[in-house]
Amino acid sequence: MVETGHFALVLAFALSLVQTVVPLLGARLNNQRLMAVGGPVAVTGFALTALSFAALASAYASSDFSVASVWENSHSLQPLIYKITGTWGNHEGSMLLWVLILTFFGALVAAFGSNLPATLRANVLAVQGAIGAAFFLFILATSNPFIRLNPAPIEGRDLNPILQDLGLAIHPPFLYLGYVGFSICFSFSVAALIEGRIDASWARWVRPWTLVAWMFLTGGIAMGSYWAYYELGWGGFWFWDPVENASFMPWLAGTALLHSAIVMEKRSALKIWTLLLAILTFSLSLLGTFLVRSGVLTSVHAFATDPTRGVFILCILTLFIGGSLALFALRASRLTTGGLFHPISREGALVLNNLFLTTATATVLVGTLYPLAVEAFSADKISVGAPFFNLTFGPLMVPLLLVVPFGPLLAWKRGDVFAVAQRLMVAFAAALLATLVTALFLDGASVFAALGVGLAVWLILGALTDLAVKSGFRTVATGVMVRRLLGLPRSVFGTAFAHLGLGLTTLGIVGTLCFGTEKILSMHAGETVELSGHTLRFVGLYPAQGPNYAEDRGRFELIGVSGSPVGEISSAKRFYPVRQMTTTESGIRTIGFSQLYISLGDEGKDGSVVVRLWWKPLVTLIWGGGLMMMAGAAMSLMDRRLRVGAPSRRRKQASALPSATLP
Amino acid sequence: MTRKQKRLSVIAGGLVFLGAATGLTFYALGQKASYFYMPADLTTASVQPGQRIRLGGLVEKGTIQRGQGATVGFSVTDTHKSVKVTYTGILPDLFREEQGVITEGTFGPDGVFVADSVLAKHDERYMPKEVADGLKAKGVWQESKSE
Numbered sequence: 001m002v003e004t005g006h007f008a009l010v011l012a013f014a015l016s017l018v019q020t021v022v023p024l025l026g027a028r029l030n031n032q033r034l035m036a037v038g039g040p041v042a043v044t045g046f047a048l049t050a051l052s053f054a055a056l057a058s059a060y061a062s063s064d065f066s067v068a069s070v071w072e073n074s075h076s077l078q079p080l081i082y083k084i085t086g087t088w089g090n091h092e093g094s095m096l097l098w099v100l101i102l103t104f105f106g107a108l109v110a111a112f113g114s115n116l117p118a119t120l121r122a123n124v125l126a127v128q129g130a131i132g133a134a135f136f137l138f139i140l141a142t143s144n145p146f147i148r149l150n151p152a153p154i155e156g157r158d159l160n161p162i163l164q165d166l167g168l169a170i171h172p173p174f175l176y177l178g179y180v181g182f183s184i185c186f187s188f189s190v191a192a193l194i195e196g197r198i199d200a201s202w203a204r205w206v207r208p209w210t211l212v213a214w215m216f217l218t219g220g221i222a223m224g225s226y227w228a229y230y231e232l233g234w235g236g237f238w239f240w241d242p243v244e245n246a247s248f249m250p251w252l253a254g255t256a257l258l259h260s261a262i263v264m265e266k267r268s269a270l271k272i273w274t275l276l277l278a279i280l281t282f283s284l285s286l287l288g289t290f291l292v293r294s295g296v297l298t299s300v301h302a303f304a305t306d307p308t309r310g311v312f313i314l315c316i317l318t319l320f321i322g323g324s325l326a327l328f329a330l331r332a333s334r335l336t337t338g339g340l341f342h343p344i345s346r347e348g349a350l351v352l353n354n355l356f357l358t359t360a361t362a363t364v365l366v367g368t369l370y371p372l373a374v375e376a377f378s379a380d381k382i383s384v385g386a387p388f389f390n391l392t393f394g395p396l397m398v399p400l401l402l403v404v405p406f407g408p409l410l411a412w413k414r415g416d417v418f419a420v421a422q423r424l425m426v427a428f429a430a431a432l433l434a435t436l437v438t439a440l441f442l443d444g445a446s447v448f449a450a451l452g453v454g455l456a457v458w459l460i461l462g463a464l465t466d467l468a469v470k471s472g473f474r475t476v477a478t479g480v481m482v483r484r485l486l487g488l489p490r491s492v493f494g495t496a497f498a499h500l501g502l503g504l505t506t507l508g509i510v511g512t513l514c515f516g517t518e519k520i521l522s523m524h525a526g527e528t529v530e531l532s533g534h535t536l537r538f539v540g541l542y543p544a545q546g547p548n549y550a551e552d553r554g555r556f557e558l559i560g561v562s563g564s565p566v567g568e569i570s571s572a573k574r575f576y577p578v579r580q581m582t583t584t585e586s587g588i589r590t591i592g593f594s595q596l597y598i599s600l601g602d603e604g605k606d607g608s609v610v611v612r613l614w615w616k617p618l619v620t621l622i623w624g625g626g627l628m629m630m631a632g633a634a635m636s637l638m639d640r641r642l643r644v645g646a647p648s649r650r651r652k653q654a655s656a657l658p659s660a661t662l663p
Numbered sequence: 664m665t666r667k668q669k670r671l672s673v674i675a676g677g678l679v680f681l682g683a684a685t686g687l688t689f690y691a692l693g694q695k696a697s698y699f700y701m702p703a704d705l706t707t708a709s710v711q712p713g714q715r716i717r718l719g720g721l722v723e724k725g726t727i728q729r730g731q732g733a734t735v736g737f738s739v740t741d742t743h744k745s746v747k748v749t750y751t752g753i754l755p756d757l758f759r760e761e762q763g764v765i766t767e768g769t770f771g772p773d774g775v776f777v778a779d780s781v782l783a784k785h786d787e788r789y790m791p792k793e794v795a796d797g798l799k800a801k802g803v804w805q806e807s808k809s810e
Contacts, residue, residue, distance in 0.1 A: 233753070343673055355677060359684045366688050370696070381699035381796075383717055383767075388695040392688050520733040520752050573756075582756040601733065601753035610733045612753050 002067055005055020006146035009096075012048040012103065013136035015041050019106070019129030023122035027194075035118050038125035039110035045132065046100075046107035053087075053100045056145050060087045066152035069093060069145045075158040075578055077548040082164045088172050089163040091293065091309075092145035097172065098289070099135045101180040105209075106132065109184065116201055123191030124184075131183055134316045142309045158548065158578035167227030171220055175247060178217025179285040182254060184209040186282035189275045190324050193331045198271050206278060207261040208637060214254045215633035221247050222626030233571075233584035233599040235614045237512070237622055240389045245368040246288030249361050253281040256357035259350045267347055267412060272332050273354070279328060283321040284361070290317050291368070345415045349407035356400040363392040401455055401506065405462020408495050409469060423469050427461035445514065452510030459503030463496045494636030501628025504621045511594075511618030518615075522608040528559065532615035534596060535559040536569070541609060549574045551585070554600045554609060558589065571600040593618045697767065701797040702744040712770045718746060718778075719765040719794040727760060739764060739776075741797065750778040757783035763794040 019041045026034025056069075061083050065071040073090040074083055088097040106128040113121045139145070185206050192198045224247070229237045238244065257277040263270045294310030341347040367384045374382050405427060409420045421428075435454030438445050468474075470492055471485035517532045525540035539555040553572040560566035571587035587598035594617045601610030699717045700708060710716055723745050726738035733752060738745040748766055758764060758781065766778035 233756075343669070355680065359681060363684065363688050366692070370692055382696045383699060384692065384696050387715075388691045391691040391695060392684075395687065396684065522733055584753075584756055599753055602729070604729060610753055612733075 001055050002059050002064065002146055002148070005052040005059075006144075008048040008052040008055070009136070009146070010140065012045050012052065012099075013133065013140060015045040015048065016103075016129045016132040016136055019045060020126050020133055023129075024126035024194075027119040027122040027126070030119070032118065035122035038122050038129075039113075042103070042106040042110040042125050042128070045129075046103040049096075049100050049103045053096055056093060056096060057084060057087045060084060060093075063156065064152075065154070065156050066148050066150070067145070068147045068149050071149055071153050071156045073159050074156040075548055076155060078159060078164065079547055081166075081169070082159060085166075085168040086159040086163070089159050089168050092139070092143045094172060094176075095135065095139050095143050095293070096145055098176055098180060099132060099139065101173075101176045102128070102132050102135065102183060105180060105184050109187075116205065117199065119195060120188075120191055120199070120201065123194050124187045127187035127190045127194075128183065131187070131320065134319065138309075138312050138316065142312050155578075158576060161549070161574065161576040161579060161581050161583045162231060165227065165231055167223060167231065171223045171227055173220075174216045174223060175220030178213050178215075178220050178254075179247075179250060179288065181209060181213025181216060182250060182257075182278070182282040182285050185213070185257065185278035186320075186324070189278040190327060192275060192335075193324070193327045196331055196334045198275065198335055200268070203261070203265045203268065203271075203274075206274070207258075207265050210254065210258050210261055210278075211633050211637050214251070214258050215630050215637070217247070217251050217254060218626055218629050218633070221251055222623045222630075225626075226623045229619075230586050230588055231583075233586045235518075235586075235597050235599065235612070235616070237509075237619070240367075240386045242368050242371075243292050245364050246291045249364050249368070250281055250284040250288060252357050252361040252364065253277060253284050256354045256361070257281050259353045259357075263347050263350050267341065269341060269347060270351070272335055275332075275335070276328060277354070277358075279321075279324045283317075283324070284365075286317050286320060290314060341412075342414045344410070344417055346407065346410045346412045348415070349403065349410050352403065353400065353407065356396055360393055360396045360400075363396065364389070367392065398455070401459060401502070404459060404499055404502065405465065408466045408492075408499070424462060424465055427458060427465045430461050431455070431458035442515070449510060449514030452514060453507070456503050456507035456510055459506055460500055463499035463503060466499070467492070467496045490639040491636045494632045494634075494639065496632070497635055498629045498632030501625040501630075501632060503625070504628055505625030508593075508618050508621030508623075508625060512616050512622065515617045516615060516619075519613045520610070521613075522604055522610045524606075524608045529611075529613065531596070531613050532617075534591075534615065536596075536598075536613070537565070538609070538611065539568075541603070544572075546574070548578065549576045551575070552600075552603070554587075554598075554611070556587065556598060558596070569596060569598055571598045573600055590620060593620045593624070595619050699765075699797075701741040701794075702739060702746045703741050705746065706744070710770060712772050715767070715769055717765055717767045718748070718776055719763070719797060720745075721794070722758065722760050722762055722764050724760045739766060746776055747774075748776045748778050750781050752779075752781075754781055755783040759783070765794065 019038060022041070023035050023038035026032070026037065056067075059067045059070050060074055061080065063070065063074055063076045063083065065074075069090060069092045073093075074086050078086070086093075088094040106125060109121070109124055109128065113124070116124075188202060188206050188209070192202050221244075224244070225237050228239070229235070257274065260270050260274045260277055264274045290310075290313045294313050343351075367388050371382050371384055374380055405424055406417070406420055409423060410417075431454045434457040435450045438453040439447070439450035442449075467485065467488070470488055471481050473481055476484070519529065519531055521529065523529065523538040525538055528535055528537040530536075535558070537557045537559055539557055542553045542555060544551050544553055551572040551574040553570050555568060555570045557565035558567040558569060567589060569587040569589045572585040574583045574585055575581075576583070584599055587600075589596045594615070597614040597616055599612045599614075601612060603609050697715045697717050698708075699719060700710070701720050702718070718739055720739040720741045723738040723740040726736075726745075728736040730736065734749060735751075735754060736747065736749045738747050740746075748768075750766065750768075762783065765782040766776065767780045767782075768776060768778035771777050
């Protein structure tokens, strides 16, 4: 099975070369038969990669320690779920997952791209194939997961205990679906540049793919944030760690792309800009892959590092980013520019969004790469952390968030700010009220905290105002309003949900950062401690045995008003003997949207234990907002215009309109 | 305003915005980046009390002192010199004697480094890169330490 997987991987590499060369040649020579090769090859390449991945996963599931990668990252005593997720809990396997998703998206283009112009489809598949070829070669040359050991060891070295968590089942696949999903937008852009024209089907295709990629990337980042929050025991949800930034940059650029693609689709303006953004977004995804996989950064994500890998990925990076940007420089002037529009309009608002988001992306990029640059050019080693990003990213986000509610309410072409402001009066008044109430009645609220709460309320109510205005709230009878609301395009709901999610995340961040409390103390069994009105009693430390670890579980009782316990929270120190590694399992209890968070420290000589406690108000909204944004993207995808399942209707519409854009 | 003037004013506005963002970024880099030092570097570098730095090295053997409550004292060494560090909080799970560590904080007036974050290795095969490079530069790196 392992050799089959290895062989399938080599075949998939060979096919990716075919997929690169033949359709490209076909498009160049305008040869239908050559162009038609792309589709079946892409689908077969995906099937082979899937076979290869399945072979590796089965080697992991059956603890086949004759495979070096399995031996290094698995153990026979591990629960089955972690054996399987361990497939991508290491460098080699995660790269295989990367190409699996890449070929999956290529196969989707092949399967659903029948309504694309043949040359565009061929070129897209060729570019997709080229990316695939580069990464297949990378895997085979430097990170082959199928290398055997002889003699085979009897027992494996265990998966890094930090990764033995359900988070590993969700975070990397989602993140990669996001990262790699942007490769489709990239391939479409490069294909458009190769052809030297952007046709309307280009615009129609790029937006749904951006939505899909963005939805998964949002989920992946949110999941990663929550995972780090509960697993690392530091109680933080975002550390401005370079690797987090590596995933955040494509998200910011992708968010900008999502918005500019709307302008392009609706008004066929900003074409060249959207094309450039699509290239940049995937370039940032590649950069992220490089930063994480090359070991240039100190991070939890840096697996055992090998300098040849870094150089290899750097070459891929240079080839694709440099190549696509050079092509852009050569060809962009040939592309026809779109229409002009008034600055005060929906388009104008979306341009403003793009200006802020791309600038924010640039500051994150500078902050992430600056330490590497300084280290390369001088002997100094510096680190750029939260203080830098708070000072640069923060001031860029606040004005953007302030204008978000205006955007969806402005009309296309020429909008009226004053009319929109009037409609937003209720939301504005409520936000002002929330600010004042926070400042006056909540203990320990700083000016920033009050303004932050106001901003979040403004965003949430602004999103709801959008729905209310569009359904005619208070201007028509309730029955009509409900009917109108339900009849609104799904994409309107998508926008409202995503902006609502943004507001919820903002509220969660403000609540946690400004009103959270924290205590560090050493406790004996039986002692109680109070934190923000919650009383906790430390019951004691209890040893226990897990499948592949031993733990000391510290049990705490939450004491209710009556003085009797109302709940239990436990945090543990786990020791994994195979890796000689200790991890902390934090204890979390969710109360409303807030959480009590307990992290266990070292045991003192006198039997006391260091305990760190946090009260994190509204913290779950941070990730709840992320889920809301995903729901928004899913809503938008279900919009009739984009729905994949309704091709007949779309074709009918297209034929009904002579000026329609489909071929 | 003519169409051209309008467009120019939009472009000018964008440029001013970008300029402000660039200025802010470089100001923030100058102010907020924290430098990495090994103990021996501190004799030559002038680090003011209160200036935020990162101090890395190995946790010196036999120096870990757990005082009252959650405050821990230990020394960080590069085998040439060592610096006393105090930290209040929970040490990372991988914090051990003679293992690589990076602490971040400021020097107090008494010359003791007050750390507000302590970073240890993430896994047993792995040493913080800065510490490994620093030890190599000082010629005290042994390959066995990276195991």
